[in-house]
Amino acid sequence: MSLTRLVIHQLRNISSADLTFNPKINMIVGANGSGKTSILEAIYFLGLGRSFRSHLTNRVISYDHKAFTLYAEINKRNINIPIGLQKSQNGETLLKINGSHANKLAVLTQHLPLQLLTPESYTLVSGAPKNRRAFLDWGVFYHDPLFYHNWTRIKRLLKQRNAALKQCKTYNELQVWDNELCLLSDEISAQRQAYFDLLIPLINITIADFLPEFSITSKFFCGWDKKNKSLQDYLTDNFYRDKQLGYTSAGPQKADVRFKINGLPVADVLSRGQLKLFVYALRLAQGLFLNSFNNKQCVFLIDDFSSELDQVKQQLLAKHILKSDAQVFITVIEKDSIETLFGQERTVFHVEHGKITVE
Ligand SMILES: Nc1ncnc2c1ncn2[C@@H]1O[C@H](COP(=O)(O)OP(=O)(O)OP(=O)(O)O)[C@@H](O)[C@H]1O
Ligand SMILES: [Mg+2]
Numbered sequence: 001m002s003l004t005r006l007v008i009h010q011l012r013n014i015s016s017a018d019l020t021f022n023p024k025i026n027m028i029v030g031a032n033g034s035g036k037t038s039i040l041e042a043i044y045f046l047g048l049g050r051s052f053r054s055h056l057t058n059r060v061i062s063y064d065h066k067a068f069t070l071y072a073e074i075n076k077r078n079i080n081i082p083i084g085l086q087k088s089q090n091g092e093t094l095l096k097i098n099g100s101h102a103n104k105l106a107v108l109t110q111h112l113p114l115q116l117l118t119p120e121s122y123t124l125v126s127g128a129p130k131n132r133r134a135f136l137d138w139g140v141f142y143h144d145p146l147f148y149h150n151w152t153r154i155k156r157l158l159k160q161r162n163a164a165l166k167q168c169k170t171y172n173e174l175q176v177w178d179n180e181l182c183l184l185s186d187e188i189s190a191q192r193q194a195y196f197d198l199l200i201p202l203i204n205i206t207i208a209d210f211l212p213e214f215s216i217t218s219k220f221f222c223g224w225d226k227k228n229k230s231l232q233d234y235l236t237d238n239f240y241r242d243k244q245l246g247y248t249s250a251g252p253q254k255a256d257v258r259f260k261i262n263g264l265p266v267a268d269v270l271s272r273g274q275l276k277l278f279v280y281a282l283r284l285a286q287g288l289f290l291n292s293f294n295n296k297q298c299v300f301l302i303d304d305f306s307s308e309l310d311q312v313k314q315q316l317l318a319k320h321i322l323k324s325d326a327q328v329f330i331t332v333i334e335k336d337s338i339e340t341l342f343g344q345e346r347t348v349f350h351v352e353h354g355k356i357t358v359e
Contacts, residue, residue: 012041013035047113048114115283115300192252287300302328
């Protein structure tokens with residue numbers, strides 16, 4: 001699977017571009033503010049229907065324009081899948097896949113699995129648990145076809161339960177939500193755990209290569225202490241506390257993955273560059289998993305490839321990227337710094353004030 005063509009209109013400082021991509025390595029080169037990350041942002045929109053830089057789509061539309069438009073062609077086992085996406089200032093989204101209107105962004109995600117690596121990626125380990133849940137759920141989504149349904153259902157249930165929690169006087173009034181909630185929570189936890197157990201060996205192999213000096217342990221926490229009590233017991237026991245908090249404090253919405261070195265959180269031990277490598281190892285392992293277990297290929301978007309990595313680590317990262325056989329988009333300021341790392345099967349794009357040319 002690869003992104004073969006991308007047409008961009010009015011996205012950030014790119015007023016118009018029609019790009020044909022290499023099925024393997026695509027290097028995007030240009031000075032600060034030229035528009036490199038904006039190309040990755042456009043691809044990210046195609047995979048996830050949103051930006052990784054702003055919650056406000058309006059920020060992404062070029063100044064003084066009403067909408068941005070993307071047209072892309074994806075090659076999936078030699079079948080061409082055209083995708084059109086338009087986002088307007090008034091919040092309207094138009095999505096067309098294979099010539100038909102689509103209303104679910106999850107369909108996009110199925111067509112274009114993406115892994116994004118940016119200088120801020122370290123927040124996966126240093127940030128809130130929701131970052132690690134998103135990391136884990138990315139993989140479970142592709143691995144288990146029933147996960148998406150369970151996850152959307154539980155999100156809705158929790159919203160309803162939290163609203164009811166604020167109104168009700170006794171726990172009995174919540175029982176109507178909790179029967180289904182507990183059943184779904186057990187299912188989701190089992191789905192996450194099954195994926196995590198399969199992913200861990202791949203993570204360990206990659207980490208051993210990237211950070212051989214550390215012994216890192218990884219543990220999945222399902223969102224409540226399963227060994228101690230059932231979720232039903234937690235919900236009953238926490239009723240007054242949750243009512244005060246205004247939300248449900250135990251359940252799969254609190255799941256996490258905990259990475260430790262000698263009992264300490266990795267974020268407290270590793271340097272910034274090491275953290276970046278660690279997160280890259282996690283994401284590369286997920287890409288590898290997708291390929292070997294799910295027979296799907298993911299596309300890697302790597303923003304600011306060389307930042308915070310020494311030459312040896314850049315070589316190591318390049319080696320793993322090439323080994324993954326995936327399509328990759330890499331942005332760099334100076335091409336010379338990475339030119340020798342990626343062999344000849346590549347296309348280089350130069351970006352200058354939003355204008356893109358092929359080398
Ligand atoms: N809505 C918008 N309309 C037009 N231009 C915008 C908009 N939002 C941001 N810009 C400009 O678009 C340019 C593209 O920024 P981008 O982040 O893609 O650059 P970059 O090449 O990745 O730079 P760096 O190397 O600093 O990361 C910037 O000059 C920015 O000021
Ligand atoms: Mg950038």
